[in-house]
Amino acid sequence: MLTDLDALHTGVHALRARHEQRLRVAASMTIADYLAPRWLTSLRTAFTGLRLELDVANSTAVTDAVRHDRADLGFLESPEVPDGVSVRYLARDRLTVVVPPDHRWARRREPLDPTELAATPLIVREHGSGTRETLEHALATAGATPTEPLLELHSTTSVRNSVVAGAGPAVLSTLAVATDLAAGHVVEVPVTGLDLHRPLHAVWRAGHRLTGPAAALLSVALRDATDNGTATR
Template structure:
């Protein structure tokens, strides 16, 4: 004997309360023939006669009365279960865990978050700022609902969506010798110069090193290795040395001449910015809304 389904039990309880298969069927929004068929199937499954049909309606047999009482208790527990699940889903859908690599977190995510708060009421937002490798790991292990990375090659083991393109530039303090050059740098000259760089695992550093390797130039040891884009940018502004940073990070400094862009030939420093989320999962609710906002970022 297999356990009856909840809708069959609900039908029996309604017949007990309403005294009619037709009335019970209407309450469940099914046809009367369908309800009769379900009741017959329930009796066959349990091996018991549950309902006696008369011209005036239906009455439950003694066995039917006992089963209906037990069914009512079971349904109360099921309803409690579903109410709890709905509450948990509502709580989960109102909380969004996002991880973003440094440049995105510092220069793009604030605007995205502001737009999301305007579109989705009462959302609890958590933003974890890390390098691109750490962001991808957080997504793979289910610690993050949605991530944004800056690596030139999209990470494996996650679902990926292209968001927009970014361009990196060589920047130096205004009093640096490169600021007075008449000719652009060559990739070899850039690679032979100690730079202020991000830590290993950052998309900014990986983009630079991959671009140099593509043209056969290996970067020498860094001048400074720092763990945030802002720290690298501040060091360049303070005169510590040159670096390669996203235009997102230095646009204002370039406009106000706190740093100087140094042209470099034959080196592609463009990179894609990607959204990533757990493989095999579909984005819904606030996560899907945030991705849609990010996708609308002006190119």
């Protein structure tokens, strides 16, 4: 027999369940490291009881998580818009060639051309990474085929740390190396004839309308892109 106290507990649990919200986010690594922290901080201010889960992966894995309903909202950096998901353009990012200060390219006066960059073993991310896809797409557009990499690593931080340690050149987002460039830990090498810009996108399940925290997070990301001047295509 259901007592008044039992009914009260049932009502409290039902009320709590309605107010508890969960958001599953998947983000590619550059976005997760350099943009998502301030987005998520803003979101938590508006949704204080939010249960937030962030999965950090490469762009291919982010798209897969969204397609298979393992993430409510994804953020990725690949140059091509994936099929089978709803997509919203956020901002434009730029990749840059960086080398250790004692590398021979740090003292060159002429920009690299695509052929020389492609012929040089680089420290790169794994296949499926938006950073690597952007570089390979840009080289292919310029008619150049990259040689075997010097190192293949599975995080932006590992690539950045390897360059700082003197291992060799890499192509990374300016978001990832801005502090190192300012401190002189790495040197930017100009490149001619190569477009190293890439779009940043939000993705979610096709045919699904974003609501609640997911819609709020997308709004935060769009506003941040506008405020920081990176929303131009």
